[in-house]
Amino acid sequence: MIRQLPWVSIMAGEINSAPPAPKLLDLVSDCLRLKHCSIRSETQYLQWIRRLIHVSWQTTSEGDGGEVQQI
Numbered sequence: 637m638i639r640q641l642p643w644v645s646i647m648a649g650e651i652n653s654a655p656p657a658p659k660l661l662d663l664v665s666d667c668l669r670l671k672h673c674s675i676r677s678e679t680q681y682l683q684w685i686r687r688l689i690h691v692s693w694q695t696t697s698e699g700d701g702g703e704v705q706q707i
Contacts, residue, residue, distance in 0.1 A: 660685070661682055661685065661686070664681060664682060664685060665678060665682065668681060
């Protein structure tokens, strides 16, 4: 049985052999593992980054052009 790599697709005779670009959280995880951080620290950092992305996505998608309104 031949194992097919996830990034190699053969469609109409074309072969795409370029691997997909790594995601941000994968890069952070690899960096933390290189620094020998504990798994708990790694999960906390990844959760903080997810929350930051979520909050920044909400603030940019809401409102009219991203202006700050004074109360």
